[in-house]
Amino acid sequence: MATLDSKVPSGPITEKWDKHRFDMKLVNPANKRKYSAIVVGSGLAGASAAASLAELGYQVSCFCYQDSPRRAHSIAAQGGINAAKNYPNDGDSIWRLFYDTVKGGDFRAREANVYRLAQVSGEIIDQCVAQGVPFARDYGGLLDNRSFGGALVSRTFYARGQTGQQLLLGAYSALARQIGLGTIKMFPRTEMLDLVVVDGRARGIVIRDMVTGKIQSFAADAVILATGGYSNVFFLSTNAIGCNVTATYRAYKRGAMFANPCYTQIHPTCIPVSGEHQSKLTLMSESLRNDGRIWVPLNKGEKRAANDIPEAERDYYLERKYPSYGNLAPRDISSRAAKQVCDEGRGVGDTGKGVYLDFRDAINRLGENVIRERYGNLFDMYERITGENPYQVPMRIYPALHYSMGGLWVDYNLMSNVPGLFVLGEANFSDHGANRLGASALMQGLADGYFIIPYTVGDFYVRSGVSKVTTDHDEFKKAEAEATDHMKKLLALRGKRTVVDIHRQLGKVLWEGCGMGRNEAGLKKALAEIPIIREEFWKNSIVTGGNEEINQALERAGRVADFLEFAELLVYDALMRRESCGGHFREESQTKEGEALRNDAEYSYVSAWEYTGVGKIPTLYKEPLTFENVMLAERSYK
Amino acid sequence: MMNLKLKVWRQKNAQDKGKIVDYNAKNVSPDMSFLEMLDIVNEELILKGQEPIVFDHDCREGICGMCSQTINGIPHGPERGTTVCQLHMRHFKDGDTIFIEPWRARAFPVMKDLIVDRSALDKIIQAGGFVSVDTGGCPDANSLPIAKDDAEDAMDAAACIGCGACVAACKNASAMLFVSAKVGHFAKLPQGKIERERRVQAMVKAMDDAGFGNCTNYYECEAVCPKEISVRFIALMNREYLRTINHLGRKKGAGGF
Ligand SMILES: Cc1cc2nc3c(=O)[nH]c(=O)nc-3n(C[C@H](O)[C@H](O)[C@H](O)COP(=O)(O)OP(=O)(O)OC[C@H]3O[C@@H](n4cnc5c(N)ncnc54)[C@H](O)[C@@H]3O)c2cc1C
Ligand code: SF4
Ligand code: FES
Numbered sequence: 001m002a003t004l005d006s007k008v009p010s011g012p013i014t015e016k017w018d019k020h021r022f023d024m025k026l027v028n029p030a031n032k033r034k035y036s037a038i039v040v041g042s043g044l045a046g047a048s049a050a051a052s053l054a055e056l057g058y059q060v061s062c063f064c065y066q067d068s069p070r071r072a073h074s075i076a077a078q079g080g081i082n083a084a085k086n087y088p089n090d091g092d093s094i095w096r097l098f099y100d101t102v103k104g105g106d107f108r109a110r111e112a113n114v115y116r117l118a119q120v121s122g123e124i125i126d127q128c129v130a131q132g133v134p135f136a137r138d139y140g141g142l143l144d145n146r147s148f149g150g151a152l153v154s155r156t157f158y159a160r161g162q163t164g165q166q167l168l169l170g171a172y173s174a175l176a177r178q179i180g181l182g183t184i185k186m187f188p189r190t191e192m193l194d195l196v197v198v199d200g201r202a203r204g205i206v207i208r209d210m211v212t213g214k215i216q217s218f219a220a221d222a223v224i225l226a227t228g229g230y231s232n233v234f235f236l237s238t239n240a241i242g243c244n245v246t247a248t249y250r251a252y253k254r255g256a257m258f259a260n261p262c263y264t265q266i267h268p269t270c271i272p273v274s275g276e277h278q279s280k281l282t283l284m285s286e287s288l289r290n291d292g293r294i295w296v297p298l299n300k301g302e303k304r305a306a307n308d309i310p311e312a313e314r315d316y317y318l319e320r321k322y323p324s325y326g327n328l329a330p331r332d333i334s335s336r337a338a339k340q341v342c343d344e345g346r347g348v349g350d351t352g353k354g355v356y357l358d359f360r361d362a363i364n365r366l367g368e369n370v371i372r373e374r375y376g377n378l379f380d381m382y383e384r385i386t387g388e389n390p391y392q393v394p395m396r397i398y399p400a401l402h403y404s405m406g407g408l409w410v411d412y413n414l415m416s417n418v419p420g421l422f423v424l425g426e427a428n429f430s431d432h433g434a435n436r437l438g439a440s441a442l443m444q445g446l447a448d449g450y451f452i453i454p455y456t457v458g459d460f461y462v463r464s465g466v467s468k469v470t471t472d473h474d475e476f477k478k479a480e481a482e483a484t485d486h487m488k489k490l491l492a493l494r495g496k497r498t499v500v501d502i503h504r505q506l507g508k509v510l511w512e513g514c515g516m517g518r519n520e521a522g523l524k525k526a527l528a529e530i531p532i533i534r535e536e537f538w539k540n541s542i543v544t545g546g547n548e549e550i551n552q553a554l555e556r557a558g559r560v561a562d563f564l565e566f567a568e569l570l571v572y573d574a575l576m577r578r579e580s581c582g583g584h585f586r587e588e589s590q591t592k593e594g595e596a597l598r599n600d601a602e603y604s605y606v607s608a609w610e611y612t613g614v615g616k617i618p619t620l621y622k623e624p625l626t627f628e629n630v631m632l633a634e635r636s637y638k
Numbered sequence: 639m640m641n642l643k644l645k646v647w648r649q650k651n652a653q654d655k656g657k658i659v660d661y662n663a664k665n666v667s668p669d670m671s672f673l674e675m676l677d678i679v680n681e682e683l684i685l686k687g688q689e690p691i692v693f694d695h696d697c698r699e700g701i702c703g704m705c706s707q708t709i710n711g712i713p714h715g716p717e718r719g720t721t722v723c724q725l726h727m728r729h730f731k732d733g734d735t736i737f738i739e740p741w742r743a744r745a746f747p748v749m750k751d752l753i754v755d756r757s758a759l760d761k762i763i764q765a766g767g768f769v770s771v772d773t774g775g776c777p778d779a780n781s782l783p784i785a786k787d788d789a790e791d792a793m794d795a796a797a798c799i800g801c802g803a804c805v806a807a808c809k810n811a812s813a814m815l816f817v818s819a820k821v822g823h824f825a826k827l828p829q830g831k832i833e834r835e836r837r838v839q840a841m842v843k844a845m846d847d848a849g850f851g852n853c854t855n856y857y858e859c860e861a862v863c864p865k866e867i868s869v870r871f872i873a874l875m876n877r878e879y880l881r882t883i884n885h886l887g888r889k890k891g892a893g894g895f
Pocket of ligand 3: 694695696697698699700701702703704705721722723724
């Protein structure tokens with residue numbers, strides 16, 4: 001039986017992190033080079049962790065699947081990063097960022113972690129500015145802020161519509177500096193296939209060199225996964241094509257617990273699907289909701305073009321339903337509201353699955369130039385994809401899968417239940433509860449990598465000592481053999497359907513059964529269908545080419561194979577949670593007005609699942625959530 | 639719906655000589671992206687048991703810099719300021735013939751089909767494309783005001799996605815636009831100024847060592863750059879470089895990082 005100990009330090013919440021930093025053991029500077037860390041992932045979380053650990057003197061190796069660490073999907077984040085700097089003097093504080101994040105997460109996050117996140121948020125901005133991140137500034141030369149959903153203060157720092165890119169390039173430059181100094185060995189075009197656990201402790205990983213096909217393993221004193229989110233299990237999402245669950249799912253199969261897999265975020269403002277050929281969806285940053293107004297026609301079956309519909313026949317439904325937050329209502333709420341109006345038959349565009357995001361009023365008020373300065377690149381991107389000019393006609397948007405709040409379970413030190421295995425960034429479950437507020441993922445990734453892991457890993461090293469296990473150990477050889485075997489099995493697939501086609505089918509089943517609204521019958525249907533698709537994959541899919549070469553068909557097949565197992569876990573979690581919270585809307589649990597209805601008496605816990613075998617019901621563990629500082633309350637944005 | 643003829647560079651591996659192979663792309667919708675069009679061709683190839691065309695791609699929203707194809711002789715294709723992943727098929731006509739090739743440059747060896755090795759760009763950044771600050775202990779972010787214009791200029795340069803199209807477009811296969819974008823980004827900010835001499839020297843040396851050519855001001859780079867990085871950063875970089883040798887008549891910042 002595994003146990004879950006969150007290791008949250010005692011004492012008042014404001015003092016926990018300080019006290020913990022004092023209680024943690026320090027590594028003697030002369031000994032640091034004896035300890036090694038494997039960092040899988042070079043996004044905000046991985047790059048910041050790898051660079052910071054190398055600066056301290058540890059031996060670091062870092063892995064990513066792209067051709068360069070600079071291309072991790074953090075690069076795509078558009079809108080911004082939160083920090084409780086209170087530069088605009090509008091009432092922000094560490095406490096308020098903490099409160100907003102706990103509330104935004106629908107009271108399903110661990111208070112102590114969230115407080116720490118808010119505490120270090122300011123330092124992140126200082127760090128990034130020192131690295132030369134070109135944040136937006138006002139005419140006085142000081143940093144500018146904007147608002148994001150779920151907050152009434154302006155605390156979001158941004159760099160045009162390319163905040164993630166600039167933050168990642170900052171972390172990448174720190175990483176590159178260490179690679180140049182020889183303190184980090186970087187392995188691009190390398191995919192982690194498995195975690196190696198020896199005597200209950202994480203000791204290394206098995207990888208495939210995506211150029212030569214060589215399967216090989218690496219050992220270290222700590223393994224740090226920062227491999228991003230799993231939204232691609234739904235096939236269509238705003239994630240990059242290569243985003244996968246393989247690293248975290250394989251760790252789960254080796255004993256790490258997967259927490260809250262059903263908490264997935266559906267982002268309200270994405271460009272709608274245009275056809276079957278669609279390979280991914282593109283986000284239009286939430287920051288657009290600062291100036292854009294969301295509406296649909298008042299009447300069903302409206303045929304007129306958007307600009308011909310008079311004011312009185314438009315329904316600005318977010319402003320109507322949530323007058324105090326209006327267009328800045330949080331993501332889960334905005335997404336559901338969009339689905340609702342489309343289900344009523346008032347959706348726009350060819351498919352009827354779309355709502356308008358209209359800048360007419362903002363352009364009249366501020367002038368086209370101001371709007372261009374704020375969102376120019378997003379407008380261009382929209383036009384490139386849709387062929388429509390959003391300065392002239394409203395954008396059409398629809399919700400899409402975007403982010404995974406769930407992830408591997410970690411304690412306060414960001415260590416999983418498998419000693420030596422740490423998990424950072426979107427790959428862990430730690431800070432966002434059931435719904436993430438905009439601009440908080442970048443903050444969390446960098447908090448984890450720059451300011452938390454450098455402390456907690458050191459403490460782990462001292463307590464557990466230098467590892468003597470090398471890749472000669474039997475467990476490594478076994479894991480390598482299993483990975484080799486897995487590749488052989490995939491390469492032997494000579495059926496009649498492509499892997500992408502099967503992935504698309506899985507995505508549809510999940511979107512229908514476990515998407516924006518979830519109910520018992522739908523979830524059970526999905527649970528019945530997933531194993532059939534999995535069987536179809538192993539019987540009837542086709543993978544071309546060989547192992548000893550660049551083989552994208554094989555790469556995709558490996559990822560889809562893991563999605564096909566993971567999907568079941570996600571649905572089990574959703575079925576178990578018979579309450580609505582955040583991004584998880586159980587239709588059986590709603591208020592009279594159709595708002596999410598939490599059930600704190602029965603579900604105020606983190607669900608953490610333990611692997612029991614493919615197709616078998618995993619074992620559920622519960623980490624109770626207690627709220628000592630934020631009052632459990634109905635989450636209202638009215 | 640359109641039907642197109644594709645002429646695609648196929649090369650088994652770095653050693654293989656490679657050749658153009660003809661394919662038909664059928665039922666292409668104008669709403670598809672260029673890569674989605676290739677996805678469909680690949681799906682058909684796979685169903686026939688043939689090896690799909692491999693190409694680098696990831697974000698498919700024009701920001702990661704991974705996609706890299708030369709379309710009808712133009713890196714990233716005909717649309718200005720657009721990566722190939724953001725190029726949409728509405729810019730082509732039924733019956734068009736489209737040539738698709740990898741980046742061509744000595745410093746970017748082809749690995750397979752349309753995939754090239756761009757690690758030389760990372761090496762240049764490793765040589766000096768950073769500010770030497772460690773994590774922690776940084777001053778408050780607002781302790782150093784930066785003129786909005788400078789910040790905007792820095793951002794213009796920092797928008798580079800490291801795709802390498804500029805190199806592929808250049809007759810000399812020069813990486814000047816890429817390098818100058820990084821040098822320019824830091825040269826505009828007080829944080830970057832402290833190490834400016836060391837940076838520009840180290841990066842230029844790394845660029846030369848990697849086998850990139852010289853810049854002879856053809857400006858093809860700017861024309862294909864998906865982020866429309868301006869060649870004025872090349873001029874700025876030249877000035878940055880010159881000041882390292884002119885100053886007091888001795889070479890400043892030698893020794894690298
Ligand atoms: C379009 C978009 C816009 C967003 N906008 C915002 C925003 O404005 N503000 C905000 O706060 N958040 C935003 N987010 C969310 C945020 O960007 C991400 O949650 C965050 O950047 C994730 O960072 P990460 O370091 O955890 O993972 P990633 O950046 O995804 O990095 C994952 C890394 O792991 C590597 N990897 C993955 N699997 C493997 C494997 N099997 N083997 C080897 N390596 C592997 C990858 O190569 C990569 O280096 C946005 C997300 C998207 C998709
Ligand atoms: S300068 Fe432009 S073309 Fe060159 S690498 Fe950067 S973004 Fe690509
Ligand atoms: S795939 Fe990322 S820029 Fe084209």
